[in-house]
Amino acid sequence: MPKFVLLATDLALYFQLLVLLAYVRHAVRTPLLRQSWRYVQRDGAAMSAAVVLVIFLFIALLDSVHFRPRLPPAPDAPPGAEIAYSTRTLSVLDVLLTGPRESREKTYSVPLATHQFSKESMQRNGVTVRDFPRLQYGGKHLDQPQEQWAGDVLRRTVNGLGSGLLLALVGAAWVVHRQSRRSTQGFMPSACDVWHGRTALPWRAIGGTLTALLLVFGWVAALWPFYHVMGTDQTGNDVLFMCLKSVRTAVVIGTLATIATIPLALLLGILAGYFKGWVDDGIQYAYTVLSSIPSVLLISAFVLMIQVFIDKNPQLFETGLERADIRLFLLSAILGLTGWAQLARLLRAETLKLGELDYVQAARAFGVSHAGIMRRHILPNVTHIIVIVAVLEFSGLVLYEAVLSYVGVGVDPNTQSFGTMINGARNEMSRDPVIWWTLSAAFAFMVALVLSMTLFASAVREAFDPRARAYRVRPAAAQALPQESAP
Amino acid sequence: MLNYIIRRVLYGLLVLIGVNLLTFILFFAINTPDDMARINIGGKRVTPDAIAKWKTQRGYDKPLLFNDQAQGVEKLSKTLFVERSLPLFALQFGASDTGRDIGYELRERALPSLALALPTFLLGVFVVVLVSLIMVFFRNTYVEFWSVAFAVFLLSVSGLFYIIAGQFLFSTVLKLVPASGFAGGLDMVVFLLLPVVIGIVSRMGGEALFYRTMFLEEIGKDYVRTARSKGLSESAVLFRHVLGNALLPILTSTVAVLPLLFMGALIMESFFGIPGLGSFTIDAINGQDFAVVRAMVFLGSALYILGLVLTDISYTLADPRVRLA
Numbered sequence: 001m002p003k004f005v006l007l008a009t010d011l012a013l014y015f016q017l018l019v020l021l022a023y024v025r026h027a028v029r030t031p032l033l034r035q036s037w038r039y040v041q042r043d044g045a046a047m048s049a050a051v052v053l054v055i056f057l058f059i060a061l062l063d064s065v066h067f068r069p070r071l072p073p074a075p076d077a078p079p080g081a082e083i084a085y086s087t088r089t090l091s092v093l094d095v096l097l098t099g100p101r102e103s104r105e106k107t108y109s110v111p112l113a114t115h116q117f118s119k120e121s122m123q124r125n126g127v128t129v130r131d132f133p134r135l136q137y138g139g140k141h142l143d144q145p146q147e148q149w150a151g152d153v154l155r156r157t158v159n160g161l162g163s164g165l166l167l168a169l170v171g172a173a174w175v176v177h178r179q180s181r182r183s184t185q186g187f188m189p190s191a192c193d194v195w196h197g198r199t200a201l202p203w204r205a206i207g208g209t210l211t212a213l214l215l216v217f218g219w220v221a222a223l224w225p226f227y228h229v230m231g232t233d234q235t236g237n238d239v240l241f242m243c244l245k246s247v248r249t250a251v252v253i254g255t256l257a258t259i260a261t262i263p264l265a266l267l268l269g270i271l272a273g274y275f276k277g278w279v280d281d282g283i284q285y286a287y288t289v290l291s292s293i294p295s296v297l298l299i300s301a302f303v304l305m306i307q308v309f310i311d312k313n314p315q316l317f318e319t320g321l322e323r324a325d326i327r328l329f330l331l332s333a334i335l336g337l338t339g340w341a342q343l344a345r346l347l348r349a350e351t352l353k354l355g356e357l358d359y360v361q362a363a364r365a366f367g368v369s370h371a372g373i374m375r376r377h378i379l380p381n382v383t384h385i386i387v388i389v390a391v392l393e394f395s396g397l398v399l400y401e402a403v404l405s406y407v408g409v410g411v412d413p414n415t416q417s418f419g420t421m422i423n424g425a426r427n428e429m430s431r432d433p434v435i436w437w438t439l440s441a442a443f444a445f446m447v448a449l450v451l452s453m454t455l456f457a458s459a460v461r462e463a464f465d466p467r468a469r470a471y472r473v474r475p476a477a478a479q480a481l482p483q484e485s486a487p
Numbered sequence: 488m489l490n491y492i493i494r495r496v497l498y499g500l501l502v503l504i505g506v507n508l509l510t511f512i513l514f515f516a517i518n519t520p521d522d523m524a525r526i527n528i529g530g531k532r533v534t535p536d537a538i539a540k541w542k543t544q545r546g547y548d549k550p551l552l553f554n555d556q557a558q559g560v561e562k563l564s565k566t567l568f569v570e571r572s573l574p575l576f577a578l579q580f581g582a583s584d585t586g587r588d589i590g591y592e593l594r595e596r597a598l599p600s601l602a603l604a605l606p607t608f609l610l611g612v613f614v615v616v617l618v619s620l621i622m623v624f625f626r627n628t629y630v631e632f633w634s635v636a637f638a639v640f641l642l643s644v645s646g647l648f649y650i651i652a653g654q655f656l657f658s659t660v661l662k663l664v665p666a667s668g669f670a671g672g673l674d675m676v677v678f679l680l681l682p683v684v685i686g687i688v689s690r691m692g693g694e695a696l697f698y699r700t701m702f703l704e705e706i707g708k709d710y711v712r713t714a715r716s717k718g719l720s721e722s723a724v725l726f727r728h729v730l731g732n733a734l735l736p737i738l739t740s741t742v743a744v745l746p747l748l749f750m751g752a753l754i755m756e757s758f759f760g761i762p763g764l765g766s767f768t769i770d771a772i773n774g775q776d777f778a779v780v781r782a783m784v785f786l787g788s789a790l791y792i793l794g795l796v797l798t799d800i801s802y803t804l805a806d807p808r809v810r811l812a
Contacts, residue, residue: 289505292795294787296753297780300772301513308522395643402645403754408773422647426758429655430666443648451643458639470707471700475632 002067003085007322008329009252010064016255017061036384039463044197044205046459049452051209056449059244060251063093066321089321093248097241099225103137105236111437112227114139114149138228156222164218168211175203231437233424239438242416243445249417250449253332253401254394260336261393262386265343270374270382272344273351280348287341295338300409302334324412331404331411335397343389350382384464391457395450402446418446488803495799499792503576506788511572514781520547520567523777527584545584545778546571571781580782585774589782592767599669600763603679604752607686611694612741614687616730619698623706624725635699641692649689650758657681667760682759698737705733739798 027033040046068085094101108117115132122133134145142148172194179199180190197204220240223229230239272283290298306327310317317323354360355378363373398418404410405419413420421442428435462468524541525533542548549567574581580589618634625631658666664681705711706729714724756765764783771779 285502285505288502289509292502292788292791293506293509293784294791297768297772297784297787300780301510301518301784304526304775304777305513305518308518308526311525399645402647406647406754407769418645422645422651426647426651429651430659434655434659439648439651443644446645447640447643450645451640454639454643471703473632473635474627475629 002069005066005068005089005322007064007066007325009256009325009332010066012256012259012329012332013061013064013252016259019259036463040456040459041201043459043462044202045455047202048205048209049455049459051206051213052448052452053456055213056247056251056452059093060248062096063091063245063248065092066090087319089319093244097244100228100238100241103228103238105135105137105228105232106133107232107234107236108435109135109138109228109232109236111229111231111239112138112153112223113231114142114145114227117435135228138232139226141226153223153227156226157219160219160222161215162218163222164215165211167218168207168214171210171214172207175207179203230441233438234428239441242421243418243441245416246418246421246442246445247449249328249411249415250398250401250446252328253335253411254397254453256329256332257335257339257397258390258393260333261340261343262336262390264337265340265347266379266382266386268340269344269347270351270378273348274355274370274374274378276352276355283344283348287344290338291341296404296407296409298338299331299334299404300407302338303331303409306330306334320414324415327412328415335400339393343386346385346389347382350385351378354378354381388457388461388464391453391460395453395457398446398450398453418442491803492796492800495796499796502792503785503789507572507575507785510781510784511568514777515567515571518777523547523584523775526775545582571778575782575785581778583771583778584776589779592779593764593782593786596763596767599675599761600752600756600765602675603682603686603755603761603763606679606683607752607755608741610683611687611690612737615691615694615698616737618691619695619702620725620730622695622699623702623729624721626703635696638692638695641688642696643692644689646689646754649685650755653681653685653688654758667758669759669761678759678761682755682761686755697740698733701733701736701740702729704736705729708732735802738801741798 027037066089068087068089071084071086073081073084106116109115110117113135115134118132119130120133121128121130124131134140139145139149139152142152176187176191176194179194180187183190183193193199194203194207220229224240228238228240230243233239233242268283268286272280310323310327314323317326360373360377363377368376401410401417402419402422405417406423410419411417421438425435425438425442428438458468462472520542521538524538524547528537528541539548547567571581578590580593583589583592622631622634622638625634654666657663658681664677667678669675669678702725706725710732711724711729714728715721719728752763752765753768754765755761756763757769760766764786767779768783770776771783
């Protein structure tokens with residue numbers, strides 16, 4: 001058995017997953033919540049985004065199970081000797097992607113390349129020449145890379161895309177089959193329904209997204225074992241692998257920082273709105289002070305504090321990974337601690353409104369305690385705001401991480417993140433020939449993550465805040481089909 | 488009216504005092520001068536002597552709030568709080584940890600910063616209002632649909648990409664403008680063109696969507712129906728009636744943008760090598776120059792609060808209905 005390592009952010013992610021599952025269970029059982037989420041389920045864009053998000057979340061979770069592998073016993077070790085564990089902490093994702101992780105080149109190489117990006121002096125037939133050396137891993141199965149490369153890549157591409165498409169077709173057939181079973185009509189009419197988007201769940205949008213993802217997945221799966229699909233970076237690391245590792249950091253920051261804002265914002269927002277008077281004045285003053293300090297500076301002050309703490313207590317952390325991880329954890333906590341003003345303001349306004357309503361007045365007349373009223377009558381009626389803000393914040397935080405890393409107060413330099421990738425890649429654009437792949441890869445992953453979250457968030461907002469539905473674009477053609485008439 | 492303005496200004500001052508106290512706690516009580524010295528000296532050279540010397544050189548060798556060793560009033564005045572934190576209110580920033588005069592640096596750097604921030608802000612508001620009005624003009628058509636979709640996409644791209652891609656496209660490939668740098672006088676236009684455009688584009692997605700919802704809110708109101716029933720054209724309704732009335736919420740929301748402007752400047756200036764306040768701050772953060780960071784926190788908050796007070800005032804000027812309670 002390897003030795004499992006529980007990092008602070010791992011625990012936080014597991015905890016959030018539990019909270020999420022508990023919320024899902026609660027939402028399924030509560031008719032009103034079920035109604036709201038059904039609105040999200042009917043939204044094609046939101047469901048497509050959800051598919052992408054689930055995949056990102058899955059990657060992040062795979063990357064959050066850490067352990068230190070057991071080392072093979074030394075040859076001369078006596079039986080029953082203490083088991084030695086590697087000093088490197090790996091995650092399940094690392095193990096699944098052992099190939100790309102360990103196939104480290106010397107320096108830059110173009111995506112799918114067989115040769116290095118820059119020339120090197122080498123001995124050939126006893127003469128020193130400057131040429132592009134072969135890569136150690138990328139395309140090493142080819143004997144004559146010049147002649148074989150195009151054919152090999154093409155063959156594998158076709159194979160990969162073909163198997164992706166095949167999987168997608170099988171999946172589509174299964175969906176249509178289930179639809180036809182449920183609606184008791186034939187296979188072809190059901191297929192037509194799905195194709196024209198006439199199903200309760202937007203299967204057409206979901207299927208489209210899944211097909212696209214499967215095609216990409218098939219292509220990557222066919223080529224990655226043999227080439228660096230997105231090239232390598234300055235120190236020869238596989239860029240696609242780096243992107244996948246960055247997903248976890250983005251997800252941790254996005255979710256953890258949001259969760260960290262909630263307790264403070266909830267407590268202070270409701271207190272301010274409920275008690276009014278000097279409590280309100282005090283809390284308003286506190287968040288005005290906090291929000292008037294430029295957030296980058298506030299965060300950098302806190303981050304310096306963390307750095308001092310980490311430097312002073314090196315004995316607390318066994319490995320470098322733990323040290324980097326605690327910084328990530330504390331950074332998220334700080335983002336939460338400094339970012340509660342906006343949510344508190346919204347909660348305060350809502351509580352002010354609720355406090356005047358008859359049922360709250362009635363509860364007060366019946367002598368329910370202040371704490372009781374806030375817990376039983378106000379809290380449940382402001383949760384929708386929390387849900388809306390939580391999903392809206394996520395995208396902003398992922399983008400913010402990149403900025404913070406650029407300023408130098410973001411994650412630990414050893415933590416793989418989109419911010420550190422962009423930061424490392426920004427000078428490459430001025431090189432000639434230009435090194436475009438690191439930045440493009442980080443760009444693609446970030447846009448996919450943030451865009452899906454934005455789309456999902458806007459549907460959630462419309463679901464929980466019916467006023468927001470008025471802002472929905474309904475092009476003339478779509479207007480003919482009213483939104484609510486889906487079966 | 489005057490009464491109201493005075494009250495707002497006083498509240499702003501109170502907030503500024505809060506900011507001052509908070510920064511004092513952050514930079515002196517939690518991150519103690521000893522820690523600063525340790526980070527600044529760095530590595531193996533950290534000895535008690537070195538720390539003491541570092542502190543004496545920079546005047547950090549005093550107690551935080553109360554000086555036992557001093558006599559009379561000096562018990563209170565020979566402290567870090569009075570010497571380092573209070574003078575900020577008089578805009579006396581003192582010397583940075585590397586020995587430069589912060590006040591002089593700020594005066595030198597204010598102009599380049601302003602030259603970048605002001606056009607970005609004003610042109611930005613103008614362009615975004617125009618774009619969102621056009622979106623509303625074409626509402627419920629595919630023009631709106633695709634422009635909203637495009638805005639959502641713009642919103643999802645990190646600001647850093649706009650800068651890097653913009654620099655690459657316009658400086659490296661097309662060679663239209665220099666990649667970075669700054670010059671005084673009229674020459675600065677060449678250097679500022681790209682940062683201003685990128686600054687606007689990177690904020691456009693989110694703000695266009697936001698202004699669009701504000702215009703849509705206005706468009707459902709009675710006076711719009713009246714204007715239409717008078718037979719006014721749609722463009723007259725939008726650009727004369729709706730725009731005028733939506734200016735008020737736009738005005739309030741621009742203050743919310745001010746901190747973003749600050750952050751945008753931070754990154755923009757350091758990417759484009761503009762010797763402004765933003766790049767000064769970034770250099771200070773990277774060089775762990777706490778005196779400068781503290782001064783910038785104070786200055787940044789003061790500007791934000793000034794913006795807050797000015798909005799409150801302009802709010803009452805723009806809409807006579809706003810009660811001055």
